[in-house]
Amino acid sequence: MNIVTRHLHRRLERGTRWLEQRLGAAKAVEWVLRYVFPDHWSFLLGEIALYAFVVLVGTGIFLTLYYIPGDSQVIYHGSYALLQGAQMSEAFRSVLDLSFSVPAGLLFRQVHHWAADVFIAAIVLHLCRVFFTGAYRKPRDLNYYIGVTMLMLAILEGFAGYSLVDDLLSGMGLVIAYSVALSIPFVGAQLGYLVWGGPFPGSSTFLPRLEIVHVLLIPAALTVLITFHLMSIMRQHHAQFAGPGRRERNVVGTPLWPAYALRSIGLLLAVAAVLVLAGGLIQINPIWQWGPFHPYLSENGAQPDWYIGWLIGALRLMPNFEPAIGAHTIIPNPFWGGAAFPLFVFAALYSWPWLERRLTGDHLRHDLLDRPRDRPNRTAVGAAFLSWVVIVFAVGSTDRLFYRLHISYTAQIHFWRIGVWVLPILVFFLTRSACRSLRRSGAHPLRDWQGEVVKREGDGRVERFSA
Amino acid sequence: MSGEEPTPVKRFARVLALLLAVRTLARTLAGREPPPPPAPESEYDPSQRTVPANRQAETVVAALLLVAALLGCGFVAIYVALQTNTQLLGLALGGMLVMLAAAAIIAGKLVVPQETQVEERGELLVEDEAEEVVETIEAGVEGISRRKLLAGAGGAAGAAAIAAAATPLASLGPRLRGIHDTPWHHGVRLVDEQGNPYPAGEIQVGTFYTALPEAGGSETFGAGVLLVRLLPDQIHLPAPRRAWAPEGIMAFSKICPHAGCAISLYRYPTYEQTSLSPAFTCPCHYSTFLPGDGGRVVFGPAGRPLPQLPLMIDDLGHVRAAGAFPEDIGPSWWDVHRGQS
Numbered sequence: 001m002n003i004v005t006r007h008l009h010r011r012l013e014r015g016t017r018w019l020e021q022r023l024g025a026a027k028a029v030e031w032v033l034r035y036v037f038p039d040h041w042s043f044l045l046g047e048i049a050l051y052a053f054v055v056l057v058g059t060g061i062f063l064t065l066y067y068i069p070g071d072s073q074v075i076y077h078g079s080y081a082l083l084q085g086a087q088m089s090e091a092f093r094s095v096l097d098l099s100f101s102v103p104a105g106l107l108f109r110q111v112h113h114w115a116a117d118v119f120i121a122a123i124v125l126h127l128c129r130v131f132f133t134g135a136y137r138k139p140r141d142l143n144y145y146i147g148v149t150m151l152m153l154a155i156l157e158g159f160a161g162y163s164l165v166d167d168l169l170s171g172m173g174l175v176i177a178y179s180v181a182l183s184i185p186f187v188g189a190q191l192g193y194l195v196w197g198g199p200f201p202g203s204s205t206f207l208p209r210l211e212i213v214h215v216l217l218i219p220a221a222l223t224v225l226i227t228f229h230l231m232s233i234m235r236q237h238h239a240q241f242a243g244p245g246r247r248e249r250n251v252v253g254t255p256l257w258p259a260y261a262l263r264s265i266g267l268l269l270a271v272a273a274v275l276v277l278a279g280g281l282i283q284i285n286p287i288w289q290w291g292p293f294h295p296y297l298s299e300n301g302a303q304p305d306w307y308i309g310w311l312i313g314a315l316r317l318m319p320n321f322e323p324a325i326g327a328h329t330i331i332p333n334p335f336w337g338g339a340a341f342p343l344f345v346f347a348a349l350y351s352w353p354w355l356e357r358r359l360t361g362d363h364l365r366h367d368l369l370d371r372p373r374d375r376p377n378r379t380a381v382g383a384a385f386l387s388w389v390v391i392v393f394a395v396g397s398t399d400r401l402f403y404r405l406h407i408s409y410t411a412q413i414h415f416w417r418i419g420v421w422v423l424p425i426l427v428f429f430l431t432r433s434a435c436r437s438l439r440r441s442g443a444h445p446l447r448d449w450q451g452e453v454v455k456r457e458g459d460g461r462v463e464r465f466s467a
Numbered sequence: 468m469s470g471e472e473p474t475p476v477k478r479f480a481r482v483l484a485l486l487l488a489v490r491t492l493a494r495t496l497a498g499r500e501p502p503p504p505p506a507p508e509s510e511y512d513p514s515q516r517t518v519p520a521n522r523q524a525e526t527v528v529a530a531l532l533l534v535a536a537l538l539g540c541g542f543v544a545i546y547v548a549l550q551t552n553t554q555l556l557g558l559a560l561g562g563m564l565v566m567l568a569a570a571a572i573i574a575g576k577l578v579v580p581q582e583t584q585v586e587e588r589g590e591l592l593v594e595d596e597a598e599e600v601v602e603t604i605e606a607g608v609e610g611i612s613r614r615k616l617l618a619g620a621g622g623a624a625g626a627a628a629i630a631a632a633a634t635p636l637a638s639l640g641p642r643l644r645g646i647h648d649t650p651w652h653h654g655v656r657l658v659d660e661q662g663n664p665y666p667a668g669e670i671q672v673g674t675f676y677t678a679l680p681e682a683g684g685s686e687t688f689g690a691g692v693l694l695v696r697l698l699p700d701q702i703h704l705p706a707p708r709r710a711w712a713p714e715g716i717m718a719f720s721k722i723c724p725h726a727g728c729a730i731s732l733y734r735y736p737t738y739e740q741t742s743l744s745p746a747f748t749c750p751c752h753y754s755t756f757l758p759g760d761g762g763r764v765v766f767g768p769a770g771r772p773l774p775q776l777p778l779m780i781d782d783l784g785h786v787r788a789a790g791a792f793p794e795d796i797g798p799s800w801w802d803v804h805r806g807q808s
Contacts, residue, residue: 034584034586035586036584036585036586073686100551101551102551103546103550103551104546104550104551104553104556105551106551106553107553107556107557107560110553110557111557139591172728172729172751175726175727175728176726176727176728176751178727178798179725179726179727179797179798180726182798182799182800183798183799183800185801186801187801188800188801189643189646189800189801189802190643192800193642193643193646194636198644198645199645199646199648199687199688200688200727200797201686201687201688235591236588236591237586237588244511244513245511245512245513245585246513248588249587249588249589250585250586250587250588251585251586251588252513252583252584252585252586253583253584254581254582254583254584255582255584258575258579258580259575259576259579259580259581259582260575261575262571262572262574262575262579263571263572263575263576265571265575266568266569266570266571266572266574266575267568267572268568269564269565269567269568269571270564270565270568270572272564272568273561273562273564273565273567273568274561276557276560276561276564277557277558277561277562277565279553279557279561280553280554280555280556280557280558280560280561281554281557281558281561294685294686294691295686295687295688295690295691295722295729296677296679296685296690296691296721296722296729297677297691297729297731298728298729298730298731298749298750298751299731299750300731300732300750301750302750302751312751312752315725315726315751315752315768316752316753316767316768318768319768320725320754320764320767320768320769320770321770322770322771322799324805327802327804327805328801328802329770329799329800329801329802329803329805332770332798332799332800332801332803333725333768333769333770333799334725334726334768334798334799337768338726365591367588399753409753410766413753
């Protein structure tokens with residue numbers, strides 16, 4: 001042992017003893033250091049979401065220091081020439097100043113926006129992984145409900161965040177949210193007034209309320225839920241795929257210290273790196289181009305952040321059905337696409353573990369994951385449901401297809417009003433038969449593709465070469 | 468294309484070969500060979516530990532960390548010197564993070580000991596322990612004779628406490644004050660965004676104008692209106708509304724009755740033989756309304772026609788409102804005042 005190592009060893013020993021005398025946590029620390037993580041790339045999706053959340057909190061604290069939730073109208077005299085003399089809210093001006101005058105302000109604002117998009121994308125992919133591998137079964141069903149709740153909160157959080165800016169796009173998003181609130185039968189208007197403090201665009205208390213929701217209430221809720229999510233995983237240990245030496249009652253993988261910790265810190269840094277590079281180099285939400293919000297203005301061809309796209313699609317797809325009896329409008333139209341559709345999607349997600357238990361009668365604890373093909377029915381139901389939501393999401397971009405490719409907008413809407421019900425059925429049967437044949441052949445769909453090169457000669461003969 | 472050019476198939480094969488080579492290289496570098504075929508379940512123990520002692524990798528990690536330190540200093544320098552150069556700031560900070568990430572991942576894979584461990588999961592539910600919890604909880608209510616009474620009283624107190632805690636929510640304002648109001652009344656002059664009145668003679672056919680009430684309140688929901696002039700044969704208003712469109716000039720709420728966005732698209736026929744009638748379209752969900760038919764919905768999700776504002780022309784030739792909106796503007800709700808159409 002050389003002198004440096006000996007010195008380090010002594011310091012480490014002294015530090016550990018210092019902590020032990022106060023906490024007596026050596027056993028717990030040892031347990032955490034030896035905690036085993038099974039290796040599979042798809043297990044990193046949840047980690048990416050976690051690390052994007054870390055970046056969101058960091059950049060968010062910076063942004064909070066500069067944002068002013070004021071609705072009073074001011075005249076802009078800042079450094080962005082094209083908006084000189086424009087009338088805007090104090091909130092919008094504070095974000096313009098943050099973007100143009102605060103050093104690194106635009107960088108952190110854009111990193112924050114990119115991080116929000118990546119955060120929710122990672123959660124959705126993580127949810128797909130959990131669904132298609134059956135990771136939501138007992139004992140992880142409780143954690144699955146928490147995860148679905150976090151997805152819902154994350155979408156609300158993202159929407160609240162870009163609504164705070166009070167640019168034209170965020171105002172348009174808010175008025176649609178207000179309309180959806182109003183569309184809830186019986187109590188909609190009361191609910192809308194409760195949130196906005198009056199009729200749209202709301203009283204001067206609205207932006208401060210929204211800010212508290214965005215910077216305190218939802219992040220605090222997410223932090224509590226994330227803590228529970230992780231603690232629950234550690235108690236149960238990660239699920240793993242079947243493999244050599246891997247059984248229901250053990251977990252095979254890399255211990256936290258040192259290799260896994262370094263790799264995971266590497267992932268945190270890589271996520272942060274991608275987000276910072278994107279925030280520095282790829283423009284996102286250029287609010288100075290949208291301009292300030294006024295209720296009588298709107299942007300043509302506007303698109304929300306991706307995770308709101310499914311709601312825009314649903315609102316657009318809905319036929320103009322609005323039943324009224326006498327003086328009462330029973331179900332205002334935005335209710336279908338803006339409230340009923342997402343509520344149904346989340347209700348389906350919440351009820352699936354229970355539904356599957358009912359259908360299969362399987363109440364056992366499962367710590368080995370399924371390969372998607374091994375459960376053709378579940379995989380087919382998941383793929384069909386996913387395709388249903390993805391189609392509605394894609395309908396949110398039909399206007400872009402019209403602008404870019406000149407495909408008639410009305411024709412697209414009429415087509416998808418039928419297609420949104422037919423296509424998922426096709427997806428169900430295709431997925432199920434693909435799963436069944438994969439299970440029969442035992443081949444990996446990407447790694448083990450087999451085939452032969454077929455070449456037609458000039459005389460019509462067909463020659464085969466094995467690949 | 469000359470004869471020596473590789474065919475697409477060959478090119479594809481080359482790319483594939485290159486990718487495979489990169490993968491093999493990466494796997495070799497990482498020291499990770501494909502796993503051996505599984506042994507029978509009972510004998511196979513996947514535990515292993517290797518200590519790499521890889522001096523080359525250590526050098527690479529140290530170099531990456533030093534470059535990261537350099538880039539971090541670069542970020543500080545750019546912050547001080549250039550302040551708001553977002554691209555350079557992002558490159559420096561992002562570059563630093565890339566280096567750190569690479570260092571951490573390479574260290575995790577090549578520098579530190581590589582281990583595969585087996586950990587037993589153990590049971591989550593241990594019957595005796597669960598039973599003990601139940602007993603402990605039950606022991607705490609031992610000797611209480613009137614449980615039902617206490618539970619009922621506790622429930623009542625709890626419900627009252629929740630109600631008391633929730634009541635202040637009411638002061639947030641669920642009374643629907645002003646939900647039917649707009650700033651438009653008889654005689655309010657229509658002005659543009661700069662506050663200039665609209666002389667009737669300057670309203671052109673084939674375009675639309677955004678008008679606000681002169682009286683103020685331009686930031687309120689119902690302020691914005693669409694102002695258009697149609698040709699006489701394009702107007703098919705019901706009889707009671709004929710007087711609302713002097714000289715063929717008409718005004719409609721700019722707020723879409725579907726989801727409240729400001730309507731900002733106007734389709735006007737440029738070739739009469741094939742074109743459709745003039746129509747307003749909302750850019751959010753593409754509800755389409757015919758001004759000539761009193762705001763009737765012809766496409767999209769809107770469940771109510773676009774509310775029309777009665778107009779008149781004053782002695783100076785300026786356009787004014789001839790009354791309030793006869794129905795509610797904005798999105799529908801339970802008690803929305805629906806128009807006749």
